[in-house]
Amino acid sequence: MGPPGSGKGTISKRIAQNFGLQYLSCAEFLQDIGTANETEASVLVKSYIDKRMLVPDHVVTGLMLPRLEQLSGHSWLLEGYPRTLGQARALNELCQLDMVISLNIPYETLRERLSDKWIHPASGRVYNMTFNPPRVKGKDDITGEALVQSEDDKPEALMTRLRHYKDVAKPVLDLYKSQGILHAFSGTDTDRIWPYMNSILSAKLPAQQSESHLPPVA
Numbered sequence: 001m002g003p004p005g006s007g008k009g010t011i012s013k014r015i016a017q018n019f020g021l022q023y024l025s026c027a028e029f030l031q032d033i034g035t036a037n038e039t040e041a042s043v044l045v046k047s048y049i050d051k052r053m054l055v056p057d058h059v060v061t062g063l064m065l066p067r068l069e070q071l072s073g074h075s076w077l078l079e080g081y082p083r084t085l086g087q088a089r090a091l092n093e094l095c096q097l098d099m100v101i102s103l104n105i106p107y108e109t110l111r112e113r114l115s116d117k118w119i120h121p122a123s124g125r126v127y128n129m130t131f132n133p134p135r136v137k138g139k140d141d142i143t144g145e146a147l148v149q150s151e152d153d154k155p156e157a158l159m160t161r162l163r164h165y166k167d168v169a170k171p172v173l174d175l176y177k178s179q180g181i182l183h184a185f186s187g188t189d190t191d192r193i194w195p196y197m198n199s200i201l202s203a204k205l206p207a208q209q210s211e212s213h214l215p216p217v218a
């Protein structure tokens with residue numbers, strides 16, 4: 001969990017690679033559904049994504065939980081789900097989470113990062129012009145297509161998104177705190193937060209699963 005720009009995507013890919021976890025991004029999953037063959041669900045999901053609104057709890061939960069059940073033989077890391085208390089309660093019905101990670105990043109850092117953030121819309125690949133720049137300025141590393149900046153990442157839009165995040169996330173964070181599984185990390189740099197996170201995860205994950213010798217992904 002974490003506000004927009006807090007580094008959820010960046011750090012969760014790093015965790016998944018280092019610890020050999022199945023990584024499931026709710027946003028990417030919904031994006032795939034929204035662009036798949038036209039069905040009632042895909043049209044509905046796409047209409048919310050296009051408006052940058054959260055897909056209603058019962059819809060996203062009805063799609064995510066069966067997907068998670070398919071991963072039942074594996075250890076997984078979820079990003080972007082649950083976002084609301086309703087989603088968290090539904091997930092609790094399916095399984096007991098081992099750990100919830102929350103990123104506390106100062107507003108000024110979020111603003112700076114997002115003003116430097118570029119994305120490849122077709123794939124969702126994310127770049128930052130200082131932290132992880134593309135190999136060729138303005139072009140996606142894999143396809144060579146143009147990168148774009150999102151209106152959503154501009155300071156005015158960011159304030160609104162932050163307020164929304166705080167309102168919606170608070171009850172979710174309170175729930176996980178009461179269950180004793182919430183770990184919050186504060187800082188301005190992903191690379192400085194990483195060693196703390198790595199040591200806590202190394203202590204929690206079974207030894208045979210830990211593959212912390214793998215190089216981190218930027």
Ligand SMILES: Nc1ccn([C@@H]2O[C@H](COP(=O)(O)OP(=O)(O)OP(=O)(O)O)[C@@H](O)[C@H]2O)c(=O)n1
Pocket residue numbers: 002003004005026027030048049050052053054055056060080081082083
């Ligand atoms: N549980 C979720 C997660 C994502 N989405 C949809 O997927 C989009 C992209 O999600 P995400 O990449 O998480 O972007 P934001 O919601 O803008 O937040 P952040 O910048 O923190 O990643 C959201 O706008 C929303 O339409 C959703 O409906 N429900």
Ligand SMILES: Nc1nc2c(ncn2[C@@H]2O[C@H](COP(=O)(O)OP(=O)(O)O)[C@@H](O)[C@H]2O)c(=O)[nH]1
Pocket residue numbers: 002003004005006007008009010011113114116117118126127128130131132188189190191
């Ligand atoms: N400068 C800087 N940028 C970072 C750092 N960590 C992540 N980023 C960038 O910040 C932006 C937001 O990160 P992302 O992982 O997409 O955050 P999310 O919105 O929480 O999923 C991206 O452009 C990242 O490349 C960091 O420590 N320093």
